[in-house]
Amino acid sequence: MASNSIKLLSGNSHPELAETIAKTLGLSLSKIGVYQYSNKETSVTIGESIRDEDVYIIQTGSGQQEINDFLMELLILIHACKTASARRITAVIPNFPYARQDKKDKSRAPITAKLIANLLETAGCDHVITMDLHASQIQGFFHIPVDNLYAEPSVLNYIRTKTDIQNAILVSPDAGGAKRVASIADKLDLNFALIHKERQKANEVSRMVLVGDVRGKSCLLVDDMADTCGTLVKACDTLFENGAKEVIAVVTHGIFSGSAREKLRNSKISRMVCTNTLPVDLQLDIFDQIDISPTLAEAIRRLHNGESVSYLFTHAPA
Amino acid sequence: MNNIVVFGGSSHPSLVEKICGNLGIKPSQVKLGKFSNGETSISIGESVREKDVYVIQSGCGHVNDNFIELLILLNACKTASASRVTAVMPYFCYSRQPDIPYTAKGAPLISKPKETYTFESVPGTPVPSMATTQKPRVPSDGPISSSNIDNTTTSESSNLEHPEPVRSSEGGDLHKSPSQSRIPMVPERKENSSELGSLFNANNAGYKLWVAQAGTLVANLLTTAGADHVITMDLHDSQFQGFFDIPVDNLYSKPIAHNYIQYNIPEYKEAVVVSPDAGGAKRAASLADSLGISFALIHKEKRSQLPKGPPDASLTSGGGAAVSGKPLIASVSSLALNSQEMRSSSSSSRYVQTTMLVGDVRNKTCILVDDLVDTSYTITRAAKLLKDQGATKVYALITHGVFSGDALNRVSMSAIDKIIVTNSVPQHKTVKFMGKDRVHVLDISQIFGESIRRIHNGESISMLFELGW
Numbered sequence: 200m201a202s203n204s205i206k207l208l209s210g211n212s213h214p215e216l217a218e219t220i221a222k223t224l225g226l227s228l229s230k231i232g233v234y235q236y237s238n239k240e241t242s243v244t245i246g247e248s249i250r251d252e253d254v255y256i257i258q259t260g261s262g263q264q265e266i267n268d269f270l271m272e273l274l275i276l277i278h279a280c281k282t283a284s285a286r287r288i289t290a291v292i293p294n295f296p297y298a299r300q301d302k303k304d305k306s307r308a309p310i311t312a313k314l315i316a317n318l319l320e321t322a323g324c325d326h327v328i329t330m331d332l333h334a335s336q337i338q339g340f341f342h343i344p345v346d347n348l349y350a351e352p353s354v355l356n357y358i359r360t361k362t363d364i365q366n367a368i369l370v371s372p373d374a375g376g377a378k379r380v381a382s383i384a385d386k387l388d389l390n391f392a393l394i395h396k397e398r399q400k401a402n403e404v405s406r407m408v409l410v411g412d413v414r415g416k417s418c419l420l421v422d423d424m425a426d427t428c429g430t431l432v433k434a435c436d437t438l439f440e441n442g443a444k445e446v447i448a449v450v451t452h453g454i455f456s457g458s459a460r461e462k463l464r465n466s467k468i469s470r471m472v473c474t475n476t477l478p479v480d481l482q483l484d485i486f487d488q489i490d491i492s493p494t495l496a497e498a499i500r501r502l503h504n505g506e507s508v509s510y511l512f513t514h515a516p517a
Numbered sequence: 518m519n520n521i522v523v524f525g526g527s528s529h530p531s532l533v534e535k536i537c538g539n540l541g542i543k544p545s546q547v548k549l550g551k552f553s554n555g556e557t558s559i560s561i562g563e564s565v566r567e568k569d570v571y572v573i574q575s576g577c578g579h580v581n582d583n584f585i586e587l588l589i590l591l592n593a594c595k596t597a598s599a600s601r602v603t604a605v606m607p608y609f610c611y612s613r614q615p616d617i618p619y620t621a622k623g624a625p626l627i628s629k630p631k632e633t634y635t636f637e638s639v640p641g642t643p644v645p646s647m648a649t650t651q652k653p654r655v656p657s658d659g660p661i662s663s664s665n666i667d668n669t670t671t672s673e674s675s676n677l678e679h680p681e682p683v684r685s686s687e688g689g690d691l692h693k694s695p696s697q698s699r700i701p702m703v704p705e706r707k708e709n710s711s712e713l714g715s716l717f718n719a720n721n722a723g724y725k726l727w728v729a730q731a732g733t734l735v736a737n738l739l740t741t742a743g744a745d746h747v748i749t750m751d752l753h754d755s756q757f758q759g760f761f762d763i764p765v766d767n768l769y770s771k772p773i774a775h776n777y778i779q780y781n782i783p784e785y786k787e788a789v790v791v792s793p794d795a796g797g798a799k800r801a802a803s804l805a806d807s808l809g810i811s812f813a814l815i816h817k818e819k820r821s822q823l824p825k826g827p828p829d830a831s832l833t834s835g836g837g838a839a840v841s842g843k844p845l846i847a848s849v850s851s852l853a854l855n856s857q858e859m860r861s862s863s864s865s866s867r868y869v870q871t872t873m874l875v876g877d878v879r880n881k882t883c884i885l886v887d888d889l890v891d892t893s894y895t896i897t898r899a900a901k902l903l904k905d906q907g908a909t910k911v912y913a914l915i916t917h918g919v920f921s922g923d924a925l926n927r928v929s930m931s932a933i934d935k936i937i938v939t940n941s942v943p944q945h946k947t948v949k950f951m952g953k954d955r956v957h958v959l960d961i962s963q964i965f966g967e968s969i970r971r972i973h974n975g976e977s978i979s980m981l982f983e984l985g986w
Contacts, residue, residue: 237922238891239580240611243729263555267585274738279729297556307561309593314742318588321741322734427553457553 205503206249206285208276210258212269213478216293216492217257223496233272241268243275245283254285255328255499260296261477263456270296270315274322281323289326289502290319291495293476294424294452298333301340316340328498330476330491331423331451346508348498350451350474350491351379352515355386357472357489358419362447368392368416372434380421392418394434407437414442424452425473428459432466445469453479493517518542521973522565522599524590526574528583529943532607532962533573539966549586557586561593569973570599571748573965576610577919577942584610584735588742595743603746603972604739605965607941608917611731612753613889736760748968750941750961751800751888751916768968769982770916770939773959775807777937778884781957782912788882789813789908793899801886804914813876813883815899872902879907885933889917893924897931904932917941925950 206229209217221228230246258273260266273290280288300311319327320343327345332338338345358364369391371380377393384391392411418438425431425448435446446469453473455463460481463471473479474491497516501508518540525533527549537544546562572594574587587604594602732754739747740763747761750768758765778785791813792801798814805812883903890896890913900911911933918938920928928936929951936951938944939959948956964981971978 236615236891237924238919239578239921241581241731242615243731244726245729246724246726248724263553266555267557267579267581270585271581274734275729275731278731278734282729282733283727300556300558303596305560307565307593307597309559309589310596311556311589311592314589314592317741318738321737454554456555 204252205499206247206252206254207499208254208256208280210256210269210272210276212261212265212272213257213259213293213476215478216259216475216495219475219490219492220257220291220496220499223493224500231276233276235268241271241275243272243279245279248283249280250284251286253503254280254288255291255503256280256288257291257293257495259293259477260298261294261454266296270318274318277319277322277324287325288323289328289499290324291328291499293330293491293495294454295329295332295337298337301334301337312337313340326502328495328502330474330495333423346498346502348494348508349512350476350489350494351383351386352511352513353474353489353491353494354421354449354451355383356515357449358383358387361487362419363417363445364389366415366417366444367419368411368413370394370411370413370418370420370434370438372396372420372422372430376422379423383421394437396430396433407433409437409441412441413438415444418443418446420446420448422448422450424454425450425459425471426454427457428455428462428466431471432462432468435466435468439467447472449473452476453481455479455481518970518973520568520600521571521969522563522568522594523571523573523969524561524594526572526583526586526590528578528586529573529575529607529940531943532575532940532965535940535960535962536573536605536966536969539963540970547590557582557589559586559589559593561590561597565594565597565599567598567600570594570602571605571969571973572602573605573607575607575942576612577608580610588738591739591742591744601745602743603748603969604744605748605969607750607939607961607965608919609735609749609752609757611735612757613891614730614732614754615728732757733760739763746972748965748972750939750964753888766968766972766978768961768964768978770941770959770961770964771804771807772981772983773939773961773964774804774886774914774916774937777957777959778804778808778914782882782884784882785884786810788884788912789876789878791815791876791878791883791885791899791903793885793887793895797887800888804886811876813874813878815902816873816875818871818873872898874902874906878903880909881907882910883908883912885911885913887913887915889919890915890928890938891919891921891924893920893927893931897927897933900932910934912937915939918944918947920947929955 205226207217207221207224207226208229208231211233217228232244232246234242236242256273256276258269258276260269262269277288277290297311297315300309303310316337320341325343327341327343328348329345330348331350332347335347338347364387367389369380369384369389371377371391371393373394373396380391390411392409392413395408395410397406420431420434422431431448435448438446446467448468448470449472451474454477460483463481463485464483468485470485470487471481471483472487472489474489476491479488493516494511498508498511521542522545523537523540523542524547525544533544548560548562550558552558572587572590574583576584591602591604740761745763747763747765748768749765751770752758752767755767758767782788785808789811790801790805790808792798793815795814795816802812885896885899887896896913900913903911913933913936915936915938919942925947935955935957936947937957937959938947939961941961944956944958948958968978968981
């Protein structure tokens with residue numbers, strides 16, 4: 200009989216998260232070595248047997264210099280487990296890399312998210328767990344099951360407990376996020392406003408128009424990711440111009456690339472909240488973090504035991 | 518040249534220019550860059566619909582970045598309705614596939630292992646949510662977590678003396694990120710080998726530590742990305758071709774190397790072609806055959822015995838080995854301690870590595886032939902051995918000069934008199950470092966240009982394998 204055992208592996212992208220997940224599950228991370236040769240090729244050493252094991256590889260899409268290194272690490276890890284006769288290999292990718300390159304928005308543009316999906320399958324991945332995909336349609340790029348978890352329950356908890364919910368209004372910084380924000384607003388029974396932005400090219404925002412009334416309100420600016428923070432800071436300015444009392448930004452993936460830290464420090468933003476799908480080191484007083492490792496851990500537990508995962512779409516495990 | 522489109526990746530633009538020059542076309546417009554979050558961004562500037570597309574990218578520099586860029590380029594061309602997409606990889610990354618993490622010959626690791634594991638003799642079969650799998654940790658270990666920043670920073674500072682940090686760590690905002698533990702360090706060899714030695718010499722009877730072999734994966738990834746054809750040169754293993762389900766044209770640098778030797782090495786008929794290890798013997802022998810000159814081999818042996826007397830790890834070499842006129846084994850086993858030798862691990866390993874030369878090189882010019890020089894340990898040690906055995910001059914003929922870490926330092930300090938290397942990997946650093954007199958760069962753009970032309974026109978390329986081209 201196949202043993203019903205589980206192995207947790209972690210790449211180099213977010214070891215803290217992997218440790219927390221392992222702790223929540225009461226497991227320890229498997230002994231593996233993921234190194235880099237001096238010629239910058241990635242080398243993976245598997246330190247224990249994973250024959251016929253249920254393998255979970257935790258690797259997020261992080262690191263500005265190293266995002267491709269982490270991607271190759273993940274692919275090589277998956278392939279290594281495959282060749283080592285693992286029973287099932289699940290890639291746990293809290294922040295899916297290249298998720299924003301998901302459409303052919305101009306001629307000959309690469310659909311890299313689709314390519315990544317194909318690469319993961321080629322490497323031998325049997326299942327993917329991810330969180331708050333930029334576009335949930337990316338699930339359709341895969342031929343294997345993808346569990347797209349939501350940070351929403353955890354975010355709701357945070358908003359309920361740590362913000363001035365009586366006087367709050369939810370704001371979406373762009374039209375694309377309206378649906379996400381509307382759903383949160385519904386659940387909290389709050390109003391919501393929308394900022395419409397005109398983008399000229401990637402990572403640059405030109406003009407913003409606010410739809411809705413935020414006067415004297417505590418604004419909760421909700422988005423799926425904060426990258427260069429150009430949008431966030433401009434949205435924050437727009438909200439203050441329209442009479443907002445305070446602005447709290449809540450995002451799932453805190454990438455904070457480029458000069459994001461400077462922008463945030465110089466902005467009037469009251470609080471910057473993100474989850475720990477990515478390692479963040481902002482060193483700002485206004486920064487706060489939501490721990491989503493219980494959700495990921497519970498998803499792993501349920502997946503391993505063959506239980507339904509949909510409970511996690513609406514509930515955040517403690 | 519109708520319907521042909523050649524794109525160059527960011528790894529080696531000058532080679533792209535040269536190959537296109539040979540084809541009489543211009544490299545096609547492509548914008549390569551990165552988004553601010555580090556993701557690779559490309560944008561193809563001209564139509565590739567129903568075109569024959571060639572993407573040139575060498576596996577050098579920041580390998581993973583360049584490789585992913587190649588995959589994205591191939592995929593973008595494929596989804597933009599190119600009729601055929603060919604990946605041209607002068608140096609094929611991940612082709613070496615070392616089978617243990619560290620050997621005296623292999624590439625040293627940049628980062629230290631994060632845990633000083635002690636492997637259990639029996640692989641644990643944990644049950645979910647069980648505490649029995651919790652292995653007692655060595656107190657000083659660095660688990661994969663940030664709680665060990667102290668650990669990594671100390672190791673970082675201890676490595677400050679190493680001149681070339683391979684990966685920049687200037688991003689202060691990445692402070693807590695794992696990049697800390699990945700800070701480039703090519704640790705002292707002894708220290709490193711003992712460290713990994715402990716990793717390997719643990720009495721792990723039940724489980725043998727192994728290193729993932731990325732070869733098949735890389736081949737499959739290329740196919741998945743949409744490559745219909747691959748052109749490369751001097752693959753480390755010719756079996757690598759078998760990993761692909763698409764045609765792979767493995768070109769050889771032998772013809773131009775042959776040419777160079779004939780015209781540039783004085784009295785080459787008296788020279789000896791030497792292979793620095795057994796793996797390259799076939800390649801070197803075939804070059805020696807075609808030149809009609811003699812051949813020697815350096816053989817590394819791992820002997821499982823303790824050296825007599827105090828360990829003589831200071832790389833003393835068999836200078837005293839009088840081998841004049843000895844036909845075959847120059848430094849025999851009785852001279853093992855005299856010949857170049859090192860203990861593969863300072864503490865517990867009982868293996869002694871002996872290097873011996875098979876063949877006669879006294880008063881001769883030697884041509885060391887290898888396909889790949891990465892850390893350069895093998896080739897510099899071989900050069901030293903040859904000089905010690907009485908060679909007058911040592912040439913090193915290399916196809917792919919990766920020269921990672923502080924390899925250039927080592928090569929320039931070595932007994933190698935002249936390096937002949939192809940430009941499959943950018944070599945301006947090598948030339949700058951070693952001086953024009955000691956480095957000769959062979960241009961392979963002609964071979965690649967001609968093979969692209971022939972593949973595009975559906976002609977045979979086997980002629981490129983022949984001599985005298």
